[in-house]
Amino acid sequence: MYARENKIAGWSLAVAMIALFIGGSMGPLQKLNYAGVNLYDTLNDIGLASYYQGLTLHAVLNALVWTTFFIVGFFTFALVRSLNMPLKMPWLNVAALIVMVIGLIMAAIPILLNLATVLFTFYPPLQANTFFYLGLTLVVIGSWMHGYGYYLTYWEWRKQNKGTRTPFIALAIIITMVMWQIATLGVAIEIIFLIIPWSLGWVEGTDPTLARTFFWFFGHPLVYFWLLPAYVSWYAMLPKQAGGKLFSEGLARLVFWLFLALSVPVGLHHQYLDPGVPAGWKAVHAMITFALFFPSMVTAFTVVASLEVGGRARGGTGLLGWIRALPWGDPSVTAQLLAMILFVFGGIGGLTNASYNLNLVIHNTSWVPGHFHLTVGSAVTLTFMGIAYWLVPAISGKNLWSRKVALWQGWTWFVGMILMSNGLHILGLNFSMPRRTMIGAAPYADPAWNPLLFEAMIGGLILGVSGLLFYANMLGTVLSRKKAETPVEMPVAESMDATPAPAWLDSWKPWMALTIVLILIAYGPILVDLISSAQFTSPGFTPW
Numbered sequence: 192m193y194a195r196e197n198k199i200a201g202w203s204l205a206v207a208m209i210a211l212f213i214g215g216s217m218g219p220l221q222k223l224n225y226a227g228v229n230l231y232d233t234l235n236d237i238g239l240a241s242y243y244q245g246l247t248l249h250a251v252l253n254a255l256v257w258t259t260f261f262i263v264g265f266f267t268f269a270l271v272r273s274l275n276m277p278l279k280m281p282w283l284n285v286a287a288l289i290v291m292v293i294g295l296i297m298a299a300i301p302i303l304l305n306l307a308t309v310l311f312t313f314y315p316p317l318q319a320n321t322f323f324y325l326g327l328t329l330v331v332i333g334s335w336m337h338g339y340g341y342y343l344t345y346w347e348w349r350k351q352n353k354g355t356r357t358p359f360i361a362l363a364i365i366i367t368m369v370m371w372q373i374a375t376l377g378v379a380i381e382i383i384f385l386i387i388p389w390s391l392g393w394v395e396g397t398d399p400t401l402a403r404t405f406f407w408f409f410g411h412p413l414v415y416f417w418l419l420p421a422y423v424s425w426y427a428m429l430p431k432q433a434g435g436k437l438f439s440e441g442l443a444r445l446v447f448w449l450f451l452a453l454s455v456p457v458g459l460h461h462q463y464l465d466p467g468v469p470a471g472w473k474a475v476h477a478m479i480t481f482a483l484f485f486p487s488m489v490t491a492f493t494v495v496a497s498l499e500v501g502g503r504a505r506g507g508t509g510l511l512g513w514i515r516a517l518p519w520g521d522p523s524v525t526a527q528l529l530a531m532i533l534f535v536f537g538g539i540g541g542l543t544n545a546s547y548n549l550n551l552v553i554h555n556t557s558w559v560p561g562h563f564h565l566t567v568g569s570a571v572t573l574t575f576m577g578i579a580y581w582l583v584p585a586i587s588g589k590n591l592w593s594r595k596v597a598l599w600q601g602w603t604w605f606v607g608m609i610l611m612s613n614g615l616h617i618l619g620l621n622f623s624m625p626r627r628t629m630i631g632a633a634p635y636a637d638p639a640w641n642p643l644l645f646e647a648m649i650g651g652l653i654l655g656v657s658g659l660l661f662y663a664n665m666l667g668t669v670l671s672r673k674k675a676e677t678p679v680e681m682p683v684a685e686s687m688d689a690t691p692a693p694a695w696l697d698s699w700k701p702w703m704a705l706t707i708v709l710i711l712i713a714y715g716p717i718l719v720d721l722i723s724s725a726q727f728t729s730p731g732f733t734p735w
């Protein structure tokens with residue numbers, strides 16, 4: 192069943208994991224540099240020019256490639272099962288994957304040649320080789336094509352199932368892809384109209400403020416594009432794995448619609464310190480960011496309630512006794528529970544960032560990488576690893592190589608991330624240690640930082656070990672010659688709602704209207720203002 196879809200999913204996951212392996216292996220090096228150990232000289236011999244080239248590889252491969260490829264693989268697998276019908280036009284999704292891989296190669300070559308050491312935000316006036324931008328554009332276009340393949344399938348399903356509510360997993364996937372479609376318009380405009388003509392030398396200068404504003408139109412919803420697939424698992428799959436039920440499918444649907452409407456019009460919370468963006472618009476985006484806090488709190492409540500149902504069904508009693516009764520011996524569950532615990536702290540840090548006055552203190556300090564390693568590096572990545580522990584067996588038809596190694600992997604990730612992010616957060620908050628800086632070579636580095644740098648380094652090394660455990664298991668599983676006796680199926684949690692979700696939670700019109708209106712309000716006037724006063728005067732810089 193679904194052989195084609197499994198193939199698309201399997202290859203997407205393979206690319207994702209190779210990217211995470213290469214990108215992730217830069218991580219421990221960065222942390223060793225914090226402790227004054229400079230391995231980059233050795234790496235020079237194999238062609239790595241600088242800390243910043245390593246950092247670009249790390250962030251592009253981990254944050255952009257690992258996530259995007261994993262997500263389309265997971266979604267392709269889950270969508271068809273949720274709708275109970277194969278892809279309508281499978282060749283479109285195959286073509287999508289090919290376009291994404293071509294784009295990846297096109298972007299990777301300039302990075303490896305040190306022609307695109309611009310970090311993952313590629314802010315102008317830093318300028319990379321044009322192929323880097325073209326490659327990223329192709330990855331995005333490929334992901335759109337995946338989306339079109341999903342929409343066509345969904346459309347067909349709706350035609351055949353008039354009056355039936357869309358199954359939750361399918362609906363959540365389609366909403367996520369539509370949100371991504373809207374968000375990526377920002378980066379597409381930035382790259383196509385501002386950056387490519389400038390990197391080719393057709394125009395002399397560019398306007399960094401305008402470029403950054405288009406980037407963050409995309410950059411914030413990007414983080415929810417990473418998060419929402421984890422939410423799909425937490426809402427609809429994890430409760431089943433934990434022996435529970437989805438506490439309220441109605442709430443779960445509401446959350447995804449709210450993310451559609453609220454994910455984009457908040458990008459200026461990354462630009463609080465940008466001069467040239469009027470403070471009033473920053474305030475509007477700050478308010479919408481706090482509105483966005485609501486669906487995450489609903490998620491915390493609903494997911495924990497769903498887990499509690501599971502824990503109690505498994506014999507847990509008392510106020511917290513159900514937590515112990517959860518299946519902690521199942522590595523897929525454990526990884527995701529630990530990811531959720533780390534996300535509590537990542538989320539609190541996010542609220543700190545979103546508060547204008549607090550942001551002034553932590554912006555561009557190591558607090559920010561502390562924050563995003565708890566979110567994209569833990570809530571998302573550790574959840575994806577947890578998903579991989581059933582998904583890779585399901586696709587390959589093999590048993591997971593070692594449950595024990597997988598359990599160790601989840602726990603080491605948890606411990607390593609606590610140490611590393613704690614160090615980074617405090618260094619940023621208390622000592623204003625800058626982010627994106629080769630601290631090992633910084634003349635202003637203060638000896639008072641050393642204990643925390645050491646803590647972060649130990650955390651980073653533990654994470655490196657955890658990564659190796661993950662890869663041992665993935666390779667062990669895929670390369671094993673023995674087929675599993677009982678095939679692994681996608682876990683789907685039953686809903687506890689007594690009635691099907693109301694029609695307005697399965698209806699695109701009102702939510703799309705709200706989405707468009709909010710974006711027009713939050714971005715319309717400021718973009719008109721920035722475009723009409725744009726100064727295309729900044730030449731490109733390649734300081735490496």
Ligand code: HAS
Nearest residue numbers: 414418460487490491531538541542544545554563566567
């Ligand atoms: Fe963020 C910067 C604000 C969430 C990623 N963020 C970043 C950057 C990245 C990133 C990559 O306002 C750096 C970008 C760069 O390079 O410059 N972020 C927020 C806010 C949230 C938030 C308000 N961020 C995320 C997520 C990310 C992510 C999710 C990736 C996936 N972030 C900011 C701001 C900046 C920023 C500013 C700019 C900083 C600067 O100055 O540069 C919120 O969405 C967070 C809401 C989440 C929660 C947590 C809910 C908890 C749940 C778990 C429940 C589980 C339980 C445990 C209770 C409030 C759902 C149960 C366990 C059992 C065992 C039972």
Ligand code: CU
Nearest residue numbers: 410411460461
């Ligand atoms: Cu953001």
